Amino acid sequence: MKKELPKVYEPKIYEDQIYDKWDKSGVFQPDNISDENEKYLNIIPPPNANGELHIGHASGYVVMDLLGRYNRMLGKKVLLLPGKDHAGIQTQVVYEKKIKEERDLTKYDLGREKFYKEVYDFCIDRSQYMRNQEKKLGLGADWSREKFTLDPKVISTAIETFIQMYNEIDDDGNRMVYRGERIINWCPRCESALSDFEVEHKKENGKLYWIKYGPFVLATTRPETKLGDTAVAVHPDDERYKDMVGKNYTIKGVLGNFEIKVVADKEVDMEFGSGAIKVTPAHSFVDNEIATRHNLPSKKIIDESGRMMKNCGKYAGMTTAKAREAIVVDMEKMGLLDHIDDDYDHSIAVCERCGYTIEPIPSEQWFVNVDHKNFSLKKEARKVVESEKIKIYPARFKKVMLQWIDNVHDWCISRQIWWGPRIPAWYKDGLTKVQIDSPGDSWKQDEDTFDTWFSSGQWAYTTLDYPDGKDFKDFFPSDNMIMGRDILPLWSFRMIILSLYRTRSIPFKNLYFTGLVRDEHGKKMSKSKGNGIEPLEMIEKYGTDAVRMSLLVGSSPGNDMNLGEAKIEGYRNFVNKLWNISKFVVTNTKQDNLVEIKRKDCTLADLWILQKTKELIDETTKNINGYRFSQAGESLRSFMWEDFADWYVEVSKFEDNKEIKNTILTMVMKDLLRLWHPFIPFVTEAIWKNFDDSLLASSSWPKSERYMKIVGGDRETNKLDFETIKSIIIAIRNARAEYRVAPGKKIDATIYGSKNSDTITSQANIIKNLRTGIEKLDVQEKGQKITKAIYLSVDGVDVYIPLEGIVDFEKEKKRLQKELEKSESFAKTIATKLQNEKFTSSAPKEIVDKEKEKAKQQEEKIEKIQKFIKSLG
RNA sequence: GGGUUCGUAGCUCAGGUGGUUAGAGCGCUACGUUGACAUCGUAGAGGUCAGAGGUUCAAGUCCUCUCGAACCCACCA
Numbered sequence: 001m002k003k004e005l006p007k008v009y010e011p012k013i014y015e016d017q018i019y020d021k022w023d024k025s026g027v028f029q030p031d032n033i034s035d036e037n038e039k040y041l042n043i044i045p046p047p048n049a050n051g052e053l054h055i056g057h058a059s060g061y062v063v064m065d066l067l068g069r070y071n072r073m074l075g076k077k078v079l080l081l082p083g084k085d086h087a088g089i090q091t092q093v094v095y096e097k098k099i100k101e102e103r104d105l106t107k108y109d110l111g112r113e114k115f116y117k118e119v120y121d122f123c124i125d126r127s128q129y130m131r132n133q134e135k136k137l138g139l140g141a142d143w144s145r146e147k148f149t150l151d152p153k154v155i156s157t158a159i160e161t162f163i164q165m166y167n168e169i170d171d172d173g174n175r176m177v178y179r180g181e182r183i184i185n186w187c188p189r190c191e192s193a194l195s196d197f198e199v200e201h202k203k204e205n206g207k208l209y210w211i212k213y214g215p216f217v218l219a220t221t222r223p224e225t226k227l228g229d230t231a232v233a234v235h236p237d238d239e240r241y242k243d244m245v246g247k248n249y250t251i252k253g254v255l256g257n258f259e260i261k262v263v264a265d266k267e268v269d270m271e272f273g274s275g276a277i278k279v280t281p282a283h284s285f286v287d288n289e290i291a292t293r294h295n296l297p298s299k300k301i302i303d304e305s306g307r308m309m310k311n312c313g314k315y316a317g318m319t320t321a322k323a324r325e326a327i328v329v330d331m332e333k334m335g336l337l338d339h340i341d342d343d344y345d346h347s348i349a350v351c352e353r354c355g356y357t358i359e360p361i362p363s364e365q366w367f368v369n370v371d372h373k374n375f376s377l378k379k380e381a382r383k384v385v386e387s388e389k390i391k392i393y394p395a396r397f398k399k400v401m402l403q404w405i406d407n408v409h410d411w412c413i414s415r416q417i418w419w420g421p422r423i424p425a426w427y428k429d430g431l432t433k434v435q436i437d438s439p440g441d442s443w444k445q446d447e448d449t450f451d452t453w454f455s456s457g458q459w460a461y462t463t464l465d466y467p468d469g470k471d472f473k474d475f476f477p478s479d480n481m482i483m484g485r486d487i488l489p490l491w492s493f494r495m496i497i498l499s500l501y502r503t504r505s506i507p508f509k510n511l512y513f514t515g516l517v518r519d520e521h522g523k524k525m526s527k528s529k530g531n532g533i534e535p536l537e538m539i540e541k542y543g544t545d546a547v548r549m550s551l552l553v554g555s556s557p558g559n560d561m562n563l564g565e566a567k568i569e570g571y572r573n574f575v576n577k578l579w580n581i582s583k584f585v586v587t588n589t590k591q592d593n594l595v596e597i598k599r600k601d602c603t604l605a606d607l608w609i610l611q612k613t614k615e616l617i618d619e620t621t622k623n624i625n626g627y628r629f630s631q632a633g634e635s636l637r638s639f640m641w642e643d644f645a646d647w648y649v650e651v652s653k654f655e656d657n658k659e660i661k662n663t664i665l666t667m668v669m670k671d672l673l674r675l676w677h678p679f680i681p682f683v684t685e686a687i688w689k690n691f692d693d694s695l696l697a698s699s700s701w702p703k704s705e706r707y708m709k710i711v712g713g714d715r716e717t718n719k720l721d722f723e724t725i726k727s728i729i730i731a732i733r734n735a736r737a738e739y740r741v742a743p744g745k746k747i748d749a750t751i752y753g754s755k756n757s758d759t760i761t762s763q764a765n766i767i768k769n770l771r772t773g774i775e776k777l778d779v780q781e782k783g784q785k786i787t788k789a790i791y792l793s794v795d796g797v798d799v800y801i802p803l804e805g806i807v808d809f810e811k812e813k814k815r816l817q818k819e820l821e822k823s824e825s826f827a828k829t830i831a832t833k834l835q836n837e838k839f840t841s842s843a844p845k846e847i848v849d850k851e852k853e854k855a856k857q858q859e860e861k862i863e864k865i866q867k868f869i870k871s872l873g
Numbered sequence: 874g875g876g877u878u879c880g881u882a883g884c885u886c887a888g889g890u891g892g893u894u895a896g897a898g899c900g901c902u903a904c905g906u907u908g909a910c911a912u913c914g915u916a917g918a919g920g921u922c923a924g925a926g927g928u929u930c931a932a933g934u935c936c937u938c939u940c941g942a943a944c945c946c947a948c949c950a
């Protein structure tokens with residue numbers, strides 16, 4: 001029965017329907033595979049459940065899905081575990097903005113409980129939307145196991161870790177998590193503490209104020225912090241201030257006089273300003289360190305809303321920015337201002353989530369000691385990374401990871417936001433208890449919630465029902481963890497330390513980083529610039545497979561990728577090409593008449609394509625195992641388009657061994673579909689249906705042994721003979737084009753094939769039919785000189801095309817002369833190499849032999865061309 | 874100040890452990906509606922692999938330096 005396929009592949013018709021089939025078949029659920037099979041786990045980084053997927057998410061997903069499908073085809077029990085992240089601060093910011101815009105409300109209008117519930121519902125709604133996006137991308141995840149960071153079991157496991165750490169006490173009585181007052185990054189807009197990782201530094205052009213400060217003149221960008229000064233610091237080697245160190249001075253200020261001490265500290269840069277700096281211990285990290293070293297008092301003047309506190313007199317209640325203006329005006333009046341530099345570049349810290357300027361303030365927070373005596377998180381993490389118990393791809397990120405590990409400070413894990421799990425600490429009459437449930441009446445729970453990374457950092461095992469769940473026992477640790485390189489410090493590092501502590505095991509064996517996706521000119525994609533590529537929009541326009549290819553091919557691991565719509569369009573064409581190749585195969589083969597293929601029944605082209613397929617399978621397997629997806633895709637593409645479509649399919653139209661052709665076309669096509677499937681699952685599945693009733697997604701990875709058995713071991717012969725025929729055909733086409741032989745015009749040709757003449761004779765039909773336009777082909781071993789013709793020397797074979805009347809032999813002479821020169825110069829470089837004794841003695845024999853072979857070929861070619869030129873007169 | 878990446882054809886990029894005359898896609902030129910495909914086919918032009926040294930029989934690939942671009946961390950008082 002002949003099947004009909006439309007000539008253009010329309011993804012929209014097939015994709016949803018195919019995904020549905022996969023989903024219903026249970027192919028993504030590991031429970032359908034026997035426990036005896038090797039396990040494979042990839043936990044999918046949970047996207048923040050407050051928006052939608054962008055192209056960056058997609059670039060990670062396609063890698064995870066590729067590896068998942070590949071391992072599934074290898075017969076493994078594969079689990080791709082999906083989930084969503086509640087994303088503490090970010091979601092709270094998003095939702096606050098939303099209620100402000102839509103209802104003109106603040107979170108206080110709703111109250112903590114109602115706010116929490118609304119955000120929860122919002123996240124559940126977004127999760128549903130995002131899950132559909134994930135399916136659109138073809139992600140073969142087990143949705144029955146999907147997790148949310150706020151699922152009760154996930155939370156309780158994460159909280160238990162906190163309690164365990166609290167109870168981890170060393171000999172000196174230090175706990176692994178502790179509460180203490182420290183100067184921390186404070187976002188006045190979010191009204192919460194932030195970790196170092198949640199702070200970004202932004203360049204700003206501002207003013208540098210030079211103020212008169214008792215006996216000093218010193219430069220500052222923040223004159224308002226003068227109200228909290230307790231010292232002036234200078235460098236110990238600074239001759240200018242040597243005599244003043246250790247002394248106290250009374251300084252005139254806008255709120256009256258105050259006392260400061262002069263201290264010497266090597267942190268001070270003598271080159272900056274006047275070499276003397278004012279020290280505000282409560283509102284600067286560096287000043288705080290100086291204060292600690294010199295035992296200086298600290299005076300807090302800025303509160304949690306970013307305003308000046310009551311102790312700031314008439315400035316109380318002003319924001320820091322307002323206070324700065326006011327103080328500068330007053331200082332000017334009082335003659336305390338020396339001068340102002342108007343054009344001063346410096347950088348300011350801003351909240352990563354809302355962009356508001358960070359105020360460093362002292363605050364009571366919960367911290368994780370990352371270098372605890374009982375179990376040093378950083379040292380243990382270093383060990384597993386250093387020893388490559390966790391392998392990192394690409395390798396250079398190992399160094400980056402080690403740097404992060406070495407520089408990490410105690411981790412502030414409490415946040416003063418509402419959205420997230422509460423910290424399980426209870427207070428009463430100055431007592432503290434850390435436990436899940438309330439210790440009893442009148443105990444008050446800590447108002448703070450956990451840093452979102454404290455829960456997502458435990459994702460590697462909380463998702464598997466640690467510690468008793470079957471999934472944990474079966475699958476943990478993950479085989480692959482794949483994420484964008486931008487969240488290395490935020491997430492991968494946290495997962496490593498928390499997993500090491502809680503499970504005493506690495507969370508994953510391989511850690512693979514993708515680069516960031518930029519626009520086609522390397523600019524960061526952003527909504528405001530309008531240069532973003534929306535995955536759904538592209539899928540709608542070009543199909544999922546095209547989007548997947550554009551993310552997988554033409555980029556390298558860990559490096560950023562530039563992506564424009566044109567690239568996606570190109571892969572749309574590519575997908576269509578595959579469709580049409582299969583259309584040819586489907587309509588020209590019979591699935592019910594497959595025969596056993598024996599070497600003796602095969603033509604040159606048959607052996608050639610079988611050999612090539614064998615190599616393709618080996619190469620693709622090797623490349624995927626080495627995470628070289630771009631290379632795998634590239635070799636698949638060139639096989640499919642060039643070897644299979646341009647040559648083998650064309651040849652198959654003109655060779656008579658129909659049963660063999662029928663079988664080889666089917667066999668190679670099916671294996672090609674299998675090899676392609678992890679890259680472009682939809683179109684391959686759609687085509688597969690025409691060959692097989694089962695699902696391609698549940699079929700197996702091709703084996704090259706099958707091809708080895710047919711073609712035998714002599715790979716070079718299998719390929720070379722047909723390659724020679726190819727070269728002859730290309731040379732003839734080339735000559736036709738060069739001499740503008742009209743497309744329809746038939747020509748004759750004579751070939752002197754020497755030792756290849758039998759082979760060429762057997763392929764005469766192919767040479768004639770593959771767009772060479774040859775009418776009469778005369779093949780001989782050798783013969784008398786032919787002069788009035790175009791002469792082509794191909795792989796030691798002489799091809800003559802008599803074109804008297806069409807060809808200008810003066811021009812032909814010039815063409816050959818040029819070719820001769822090329823050959824001669826090439827021959828010369830080889831000769832120099834071979835004359836070099838060091839080369840012949842040091843290089844491997846096969847390399848030298850290859851060079852010798854090349855030299856021989858060139859010499860022959862040169863001789864033949866010379867002779868022919870001579871014959872032209 | 875510490876670190877990373879990149880610089881290969883007009884554009885966007887590939888080129889594991891050094892080894893054919895350096896590749897692809899798009900674009901370009903000239904032909905072409907051949908019975909899977911014009912989302913196509915045939916042929917072609919286009920590169921001193923940023924520059925300079927070095928290691929080696931052999932360097933786009935390894936080392937050093939220079940120039941240019943991007944990014945991360947720290948500092949920015």
